[in-house]
Amino acid sequence: MYLGIDLGGTNIAAGLVDDNCKIIRKNSVPAGRTRPFHEIVKDMIELSQKIIKEEGLEDSDVEKIGIASPGIANNEKGEIVYASSFPDFRNAPVAKEFKKYFPESEVYLENDANAAAFGEMMAGAAKGKSNTVAVTLGTGVGGGIIIDKKIYSGFNNAGGEIGHKVIVCDGLECECGRRGCWEMYASGSALIRQTKEAAKANPQSLINIITNGNLEKINGKMVFDAADKGDVTANEVISKYIKYISVGIVDIINVFRPGVIVIGGGISGQGERLLSPLREHAQRESYGSVDMKTEIVAATLGNDAGIIGAAMLWRQSK
Structure with a gap:
C-alpha cells in the first residue's frame, strides 16, 4: 500500500493508493499555510494516520510515502527547500519528521506540478x-516534464518552471520579478483579467449582463458562456487568450517533442472548445509541422493527480 500527500496552498490532501494507481481512500484538511512548519507537518502526519486507520490498516502497512509540495523539493535530502506559499518552509526536513512516525516506510518528495504530471x-x-509535459492553467501556469518516464527536475531540483518563460518582451510584470512571463497571459487569472478589461471597454458586451455589471464576479467559464451565445467581445477575448496559450505550447513542442501535452486546470474543462484551436496552432507553427505528432489532451485525474503521482514516485527507480 502507498500513501500520497498533496500539500496545497488551500488544503492538505492525502490518499491511500494501490498497485493499480487507484485511490482507495482519501481525505483533506485546511493547510493553514502561514503557520509554523511543525504545525503543518503535524497535520500532514495526523491526516495520514487517520486515513490508514479508517482503512483498517497499520502505519507499518504503508510501504512508500510520497509528498508533493509547491516550490523546490530535494528528495535526496528529504527537504522542501523553498515554497513561496508556505513562508516557514525553508530547507524543511519533512522526510525526517515523517520517518519518526513511519520508520518502516520509504519517503519521497517532489514538486507538486511534477507529481501531478507523473500521476x-x-x-x-x-x-x-x-x-509528457503537463501544463496547468490556474492562478499561474504550472508545469511538469516527464522524460523517459522519469520526472525532469533540472539542476538543483529547480527546473520545469515553464510558466516563467517570457513570451512578450518587456510585457506585464510578473510576481517573479520578470516581465512578459507566459503565466501573465495564459493562466486562468490572466483570462479573468483580460475579460474584465474587455468588458470595461465594451459596456454593450453580454459579459456585463451576465455579471449584472459586477465584473468582480467574472470567472473563466463566464467568458466562454458569453462567447457561445455569440458575444463578439467574448469571442475576441477567447481567441487572443488561446493564441497566448498556443505560443507557449509550440515552444514546448519545439524544445521537447513530447508524445503528449496534458492541459489541466479549471479552463481545461472547456474541452474541444479550447483544445481544437490549440492543436491547429501547434500543427501550423511547430518546427517541421508536417511531422507534428504531439497529442494535446485535457487532464483526466483532476485533483487526484497529485495524490496518485506522489504515491507512485518510487516507481521512477524501476
Missing part, C-alpha cells in the same frame, strides 16, 4: 506515454 502519466491522460 497523469501513470494513470491519466498520458498513460502509456514515455515523454
Whole structure:
C-alpha cells in the first residue's frame, strides 16, 4: 500500500493508493499555510494516520510515502527547500519528521506540478506515454516534464518552471520579478483579467449582463458562456487568450517533442472548445509541422493527480 500527500496552498490532501494507481481512500484538511512548519507537518502526519486507520490498516502497512509540495523539493535530502506559499518552509526536513512516525516506510518528495504530471502519466491522460509535459492553467501556469518516464527536475531540483518563460518582451510584470512571463497571459487569472478589461471597454458586451455589471464576479467559464451565445467581445477575448496559450505550447513542442501535452486546470474543462484551436496552432507553427505528432489532451485525474503521482514516485527507480 502507498500513501500520497498533496500539500496545497488551500488544503492538505492525502490518499491511500494501490498497485493499480487507484485511490482507495482519501481525505483533506485546511493547510493553514502561514503557520509554523511543525504545525503543518503535524497535520500532514495526523491526516495520514487517520486515513490508514479508517482503512483498517497499520502505519507499518504503508510501504512508500510520497509528498508533493509547491516550490523546490530535494528528495535526496528529504527537504522542501523553498515554497513561496508556505513562508516557514525553508530547507524543511519533512522526510525526517515523517520517518519518526513511519520508520518502516520509504519517503519521497517532489514538486507538486511534477507529481501531478507523473500521476497523469501513470494513470491519466498520458498513460502509456514515455515523454509528457503537463501544463496547468490556474492562478499561474504550472508545469511538469516527464522524460523517459522519469520526472525532469533540472539542476538543483529547480527546473520545469515553464510558466516563467517570457513570451512578450518587456510585457506585464510578473510576481517573479520578470516581465512578459507566459503565466501573465495564459493562466486562468490572466483570462479573468483580460475579460474584465474587455468588458470595461465594451459596456454593450453580454459579459456585463451576465455579471449584472459586477465584473468582480467574472470567472473563466463566464467568458466562454458569453462567447457561445455569440458575444463578439467574448469571442475576441477567447481567441487572443488561446493564441497566448498556443505560443507557449509550440515552444514546448519545439524544445521537447513530447508524445503528449496534458492541459489541466479549471479552463481545461472547456474541452474541444479550447483544445481544437490549440492543436491547429501547434500543427501550423511547430518546427517541421508536417511531422507534428504531439497529442494535446485535457487532464483526466483532476485533483487526484497529485495524490496518485506522489504515491507512485518510487516507481521512477524501476
